[in-house]
Amino acid sequence: MGRFFYGKLAFDNIRKNSRVYVPYIITSISTVIMYYLMHSMAVNQSLGKMAGAAQVRSMLSFGFAIVGLFSVIFLLYTNSFLIMRRKKEFGLVQVLGMEKKHIARIMIYETAYIAIISVLSGLISGIILSRAMFLLLLKILRFEVKLAFEISSSSIVSVLLLFAGIYLVTLVWNLWQVHLAKPVDLLKGGQVGEREPKAKWLLTLVGLISIGSGYYIALTTESPIAALVFFFVAVMLVMVGTYALFTSGSISFLKLLRKNKRYYYTPNHFTSVSGMIYRMKKNAVGLANICILSTMVLVTISTTVSLYVGIEDVLRTRYPREITISSYGITEAHVVELQRNVSEVLESHEIAPEDTLEYRSLVFLGQEEDGEFLTDIEPSSLFAGNPQSLTLVPGEDYSRMAGEDIALEEAEVLIFSKGGSYKHATLSVLGRTFKVKDRLSRFPVVSHEASITQSHYVIVRDMSVLEELFRAQEQSASEYKSELRHFLGFDLPQDADSATIYRAIRLALSSGEPFSHVESVDAVKDEFYALYGSLFFLGIFLGTLFVMGTVLIIYYKQITEGYEDKGRFEIMQKVGMGLEEVKKSIRSQVVMVFFLPLAAAVIHVAAAFRFISKLLAVFNLTNIALFFWCTLGTALVFALLYALVYAITARVYYRIVTEGQALTQIND
């Protein structure tokens, strides 16, 4: 009988506490599903040898590692909350004569039930969903592979190992809590007064400074390279600032509200402001967590979505023409040879190139100081600062591309700048000084590197200037030499077979000296879709995971507060607070608590917007408008979801606060 007795007791416990256990089980099932999906996709053989399959696979492996990590965090967090709620119960059953080993036995049953239910239904749902999810992935990646329905046994084993581990840890933790529970604590009750938190001005200051400097970095960083370097610094600063400000700033703010008598002593604000001050200490960390998770959701989803949606833009930025040929270290003879080879191929396929771009150039990477462009800077120190590129183009090439005649003197240049303007009247480089005759507002072709660094396109009189500077550089001390470049790019007619022509050109140029780098958009498109598609997929997946975490924290926070506030609302009703007022007061309090982190998250994202768009430039996405709309869309969807969760939890909270009261029965 004993065995059934404990088992039944465990089952009853879960059922009785369903308000807190159901979300826990749902979380468990969802994490099992997500983990299984990610893992099974990562190990799926059907991806085979598609272009970019390796990238996709490593991305998915990264994904299941993250899902695994967050499963551990979420489940341990939720479990610690559950066990906190039940400490009293443990005390009570001990007073009634149950021994700790009996409680432990019940705990083991409970954990086993939950583990079996979660893992089993998680695995079944995961297996059912995996096919659909895999098809979705393939669609996103534009992979065309025959998909065999497979149940991944290695994924099942991995799920079992991971979650067995997690539940074992929760069980050990819970048993330890049971061990610590003292019946005396129960008798004392939870009504020990808590000291009102002191406003910590120092912490507020620290918070303001770290958020301020984080924002400063985000708002002032010009070069995407620097953005890449400082990204994590800024993120850390803002995170520290968020925690500090939520713990200190919010209390200071609420105290200011309380000092304003006219505001404070009104029915709607009275209970909510004082309740929040009272609770802020405990909740600040929770709110900061929600804020940071929300920010993560917004950033992850908006960036990955815009990269994927903007993939055609990306390709156009990275590859200005369908076929591009770049050659380094050229001479006049090489160019002629190359042109001849390419036109032979095109003629043999009876194809006329469209929108041809062709120019020679000399590119220096360096730093500009007072009108002097320094080229002999160590690359390492260059990237820490604000590197700029200087692209010299002969006047005749520019005239041909832009379709306008320009006449320049020997020492005159035209300048086009991207990512920052050129302010000086003259430009010196390698001992030669040029007069800036005019500044151009556009330039026919901007290479993809230009979106990463601040770039100046300098049009000089003719090729001889480039050659002269090239020689001048040979004599300088710098180890790093730039070479004369030649770029040829053109689009193909709609019906042309891009792949064949690409191969033919490559073959024709393969023996040439110097080496020519031939690229075709079509040839790399698949790889781009594989990379950006799996990023997108991962972004959505992890975004969902973070949303789940956010919802979970919010839900449990509200429930805990509901139980804490129950007594308070009872008292307030006794001294004359109506149910309508209870509802209003809850709304006022919950709204502030809820939307504070969301507002902070939106502000973070807004502050980071410019910064992140610089980072996206590294990924060749320069369409800022697209990123803006994606961010806005993500924020709106997230806010809607958030509002939904708010509505649900406010209802649960209201029910907890008013349940079991004689008052409710009379008043309703």
Added chain:
Amino acid sequence: MHFLEVRNVKKVYTTRFGANQVQALTNVSFGVEKGEYVAIMGESGSGKTTLLNILATLDRPTEGEVLLNGKSILNLPHREIAAFRRDNLGFVFQDFNLLDTFSIQDNILLPLVLANVPFSEMERRLKPLARRLGIEQLLGKYPYEVSGGEQQRTAIARALVTRPQLVLADEPTGALDSRSTDSLLRLFRDINEEGQTILMVTHSTKAACFAKRVLFIKDGEIFHQLYKGSLSEEEMYQKISDTMTMIATGGVVCG
């Protein structure tokens, strides 16, 4: 017409499935005049708390009628109940029922805030009341920072700040030590002498002997009543004790 009139009040509790019925109040009738100080005495389970809850509109009788100033308080529309309670009744509870999220001052002002009274008016009422109750030095503190007696004084201030017609007290000395109990009972007596009507439920003879009239309740019925008249507290104490002994032993009371 009495200021407060309770007529043939009966309360039956039914368990959820209707299997058992418990009669908490059988048939209670009595009246209270304005300015009176009435104690209702009875042992645990005698129905005195049920009675107080009905008077407080926290519960409804199965049968009977309760009139305040000639008007029934039982048929108030449910939206008005909270406001009625706030405007006409003041409560003092055994366990004080102060909110630890509020300072002493804010606890006292709570009913006024709920009634949307302007802050200037709140301040005008708070100062003399706090002085009267001897807690003006504590206004900025929190309930858990002051003694039990001081907490109960705060609760009394909260009950009085709305200038209620009737103060209902449920075992107000139940959680206090003897010294705080004495000073609290004297305070109740003084407040009553200033004109405040008080109705107190207690099982403490000491608490009851300060009242002008004591009603004894047993098995859901008013069993007996005593007027203090010109008796001293000590004499009253003796009379109440005798009555209680008689109730407990089931003896016949003449009087």
